Amino acid sequence: MEDKYNQLHLEQYSKQLANLLCDRHFATHDSLNGPQLISFTPIKQVNLFVIKELLLKWHQEMANLRSPYFDYEHEEVKEALLNFMNVISRKILMKRDAFEPLLQKAIFDTFKVILDPVATFEEKFLRIQEEITLPKLQDNLKYVDIDKQLFGGFIETLSPGNRDRDYILSRFRLYINANQGSLIPLSSLLTQFNTLLAISEDEVLDKPAPVAAAFSAPAPVATPAAPVAEKEVVAPIHNAQREASAPVSKPMFREDEEADEENTVNLRPTLNDNFRKAATASLADAHSNRKIDSLKNSISINQRFSFINELFDGDNLTYYNTVKQLDEYSDAESAKRYFTQEVAIKYDWSKKQEHVNKMLRLIDRKFA
Structure with missing residues (x-):
């Protein structure tokens, strides 16, 4: 072989x-x-x-x-x-x-x-x-x-x-x-x-991910609204644009940080931002709107490393138990409340907004 x-x-x-x-x-x-x-x-x-x-x-x-x-x-x-x-x-x-x-x-x-x-x-x-x-x-x-x-x-x-x-x-x-x-x-x-x-x-297997068409893309145009039944075969750059412009659920942090985020979260990304996101988009990002059955089986190994190191200070066991608990909830709101209140209180996530939002999007996809 x-x-x-x-x-x-x-x-x-x-x-x-x-x-x-x-x-x-x-x-x-x-x-x-x-x-x-x-x-x-x-x-x-x-x-x-x-x-x-x-x-x-x-x-x-x-x-x-x-x-x-x-x-x-x-x-x-x-x-x-x-x-x-x-x-x-x-x-x-x-x-x-x-x-x-x-x-x-x-x-x-x-x-x-x-x-x-x-x-x-x-x-x-x-x-x-x-x-x-x-x-x-x-x-x-x-x-x-x-x-x-x-x-x-x-x-x-x-x-x-x-x-x-x-x-x-x-x-x-x-x-x-x-x-x-x-x-x-x-x-x-x-x-x-x-x-x-x-x-x-x-x-x-050493299978290279599809190269994003960012470097040959025409000038950016306004992103159209996603159809009701969106096809999965979508260029990664389009998903990057859609993620950047779509509203995301915010975990509960200090009020001053929420105010700062409200002033920046709706800013439209620049062309360079889109290129940068397209170049680093993973296969999971390319299917970011698809419903998932469980967090444990849907988080890629690279994303798992990122969550463990950035959100859980390298604590493998706490990450594993947290994901297991999130999978056992019956609705998204309860799961997000557990994640942003009970889990977040143990760590300083004030500068980890990007990673927190990724986890919250995964929770939304599980209960979609």
């Missing part, structure tokens, strides 16, 4: 999801043990990759124990080390600061199994082996859940004499190209991740 994917976006998503899952677990636990690790997420591949990463670090630490002063090749020493590893493997216990980076990498690597299986095979099967043997390659299958039969089928094609990494990797690349139809689709994996934190295929 080897789709071209947005690595930066996936890294951000992996970091955010790892942070969210750790917030939930470590809110009630001081540490994480082995049984909890095995079923930490409902996505088996993520759990397996965490375990594999943990074992890799464990073997690195064991290698660091070796010194030039002792005979580590002596049979009694080897046996003692093996017993030690067996005992300690049953006593896994991690604090959040040690576990969260492992989880973040496991989430990212789970996407790579589908997006870049060749790189996955190289890292998970070849790179960690001092010596490549068929038993060692087969042993690594224990930590693969996605496309396990595909990886296993390739290993079965190798002969015991295949020891060259570059040769094996080139053969695997040909094998994957010949078995494209057997690969699990990305949509199947996204369905699993969306139960934890929303992400779309467009966000994962």
Whole structure:
């Protein structure tokens, strides 16, 4: 498959999801043990990759124990080390600061199994082996859940004499190209991740957003009133104009700030303002009039980062709980009252009007 994917976006998503899952677990636990690790997420591949990463670090630490002063090749020493590893493997216990980076990498690597299986095979099967043997390659299958039969089928094609990494990797690349139809689709994996934190295929794959026609647009004219049943295929610049000129609900701030806003909110945007908004408009902005079913599933990952950092001072858990509460209201007024009074009182949003208004527009769209 080897789709071209947005690595930066996936890294951000992996970091955010790892942070969210750790917030939930470590809110009630001081540490994480082995049984909890095995079923930490409902996505088996993520759990397996965490375990594999943990074992890799464990073997690195064991290698660091070796010194030039002792005979580590002596049979009694080897046996003692093996017993030690067996005992300690049953006593896994991690604090959040040690576990969260492992989880973040496991989430990212789970996407790579589908997006870049060749790189996955190289890292998970070849790179960690001092010596490549068929038993060692087969042993690594224990930590693969996605496309396990595909990886296993390739290993079965190798002969015991295949020891060259570059040769094996080139053969695997040909094998994957010949078995494209057997690969699990990305949509199947996204369905699993969306139960934890929303992400779309467009966000994962490196698909450039449509370029706004701002730089070839004619001189601006008065924006006509939107028809009753507005079509969704609209150039982003038109939506930017419509958002800038449309009245928006205002949260409850100090009276002097409301007065200032009343003096500026109805000013018609300049042509440069429209160009600037059109150039930065997201796909969500291009459909800003469409009703949404829930806030949780409709806020894009970029907008989510913006809300968390700007409105909630980087507090992931508070953001998550706030959105969950907003989705449970039955009408827009109650939801907005909760957001602008109960939530706003905890933060200084006096200079965050733009982000507050974006959230209020989303609330209006949910209850439209």
